[in-house]
Amino acid sequence: MRGFVRFRPGWGLLLPLLVFTAVVFVMPIGVMLWKSVHDPEVSELLPATKIALARWTDETTLPPPASFDALSSDLKKLVENARIGELALRLNREQPGFRQLIERSANEIHGDGAPLMETDRRWSDPSSWRLLKRAAETYTPRYLLNAVDMQIAADGSISRQDEQRQIYLRLFGRTIFVAAIVTGLCAVIGYPFAYALASAKGALRSVLFFVVMLPFWTSLLVRTTAWIVILQRQGVLNELLVSANLIGDNERFALIYNFFGTVIAMVYVLLPFFILPLQAVMRGIPGQYVRAAESLGGNPMRVFGRIYLPMTMPGVAAGGTLVFILSLGYYVTPALVGGRTGQLISNQIAFHIQSSLNWGLASALGTILLAIVVVISIPLSRAVAYGRPQR
């Protein structure tokens, strides 16, 4: 018991961290997951209609007359509360044209008490009602399906999205592809550099450290713009090549505003995240292992492959995981230098948050991205354990 009491102040010190984690980490992610399936807007706006439509069983015919009265009274109330526009916008997302249908019908019902059926012939079509019933469901797989280029029709059947609107799977694929390439390039460039950093001493080590840390002192925007200045068609690199007569004035390379530009700029920005954890691991490896292997007759390649590389794997995996996960969510750089072919899924998420206001879809895209991160990082965290010196 006494031991437990003495332990308590320690928990008190942890409290700020726990609160901080809950508020800035667990809660937003929870809200995002929740919003990707929870969509109460229509059922809140059309409470009576929702109840009436629940009794509608044969969806190939028109719903019972009570549904018409329920919808009329719901619409009338919405006009009185000036909330009809919310419903109109929301349903228009399900089917273009519904905004005008809802607003016109509602105003006619409210204005001169016209019967719903007479305001528009679409109300005599069961498919309009099926759409309403589907939209009034509080929990919906709609957004998650949209996020993988599927759609749910008014009759509840699930099919692939129209070919011309398919985009998200392709962008998820490209995002993972870019993240893999960036991680690979960071490994190829970062490994020797981390080795140099880990084995350097004195002034040289300070200089190398300075070089790695330098980018952190400048704004990301400025650094990305610098790449534009270097890589664009009229930029430094192309000018040099043209003035050296290596390429003609009309043969300038398109190095930016495309896939290539995104990869280059991202490797540059993320390289320190690979180097720093790796060099920390490398510094912890005692020199005698390598010397022992050499004294036993191993040639340099064999010593590196059998002894040194396995011991640095935890650093490679840690740096690689960090770079890979950061790349999956990268937003600013692809937006600025990605042009057409260098856009990633994060750019679409931003679009749905800021412009189209389709937060349900944005949440669903975020949820899937999170799932991808989890699935990929589990085997990677195993790799961190791999190669750890056996005790």
Next chain:
Amino acid sequence: MHVSRLFRATSVCILAVGVHAAFAADALTVVSYGGQYTASQREAHYEPFSKKTGIEIKSVDYNGGLAELVAQVRSGSVSWDVVDVEMQDLERGCSDGLFERVDLDKLPAGSNGQPAKDDFLEGALHPCGVGSVVWSNVIAVNETAFSGRSGPRTIEDFFDVAAFPGKRGLPKRPNALLEWALMADGVEPTSVYDVLSTPEGLNRAFRKLDTIKDESVFWETGAQMIQLLVDGEVAMSTAYNGRIQGVISDDGKPLRILWDRQIWNADYYAVIRGSRGKAAAEEFVRFATATEALAAQAHIIAYGPVRRSAEALIDPEIAATLPTASANFQNALAFNAEWWTDHGDVVNERYASWLSQ
């Protein structure tokens, strides 16, 4: 002891000022797009208004879009009062209940005595907002790319890669671009939106875009578009006239505005629903959309005033550079914000899909 008393006194003062600012509307927060545009508003609208009424104006920048507004209004903690929105956001936000209704009868008459209802351009008065400037989607041409020969003059030329070689700058959003694609394909301005509403019409617009896709560089922001043009990365680009005119007259860059079939749009001042300084905010909107304030703004940035009476107060040399000048306005198309509100979700997705392939 001294320190703590000083500290206590200061905190009481800060609290008092804070409470004062929150409840007495002697400060308004006006939100706009920043850069040269907000600078013109500050000089022509904010400062004269403060001088006249003693109400201070706090200027906040945003990137357009309604996300922040939705968050404020839905959560009930509204910290903005007046926002400068473009037509499409006004239309949408009005449906969504984000703005206070405007009492159009209270708007002052024009400086020539014309009642407000007749003085404003058609479409500039909206139940949720009052128009201030007309800005326009135009094509901007980098003259150095066509030195020694005649450059493009029409929308058809913009889509003609063979006759006018060179990279094209295109936006990452399809607004105005689809309209141009159809017009370049022979559709009359008057029937653009009817054609675009049909599946065949939409396909036709995308087929036209296909013809310049490989010759295009895509930009995200207006600043990026300017930079592409000025650096010579593109020979011509879709553009916003005010920014281009600024670069031409202030920096002397060799750009040219192509007014052929410009697609004009308007910006509006709207009062946010739940604004704590509603009365003062409404007074500001009336002040900033009066003839004199609009004419003053047109002298600073090349956007056209939405009041007809303001034209008489504008220097003729400046008036010629505005989208509303009659020589520029001949075959102009009015941007149809309602069409975009109805079809935006589907069309944006399709454009994004087209972009990514």
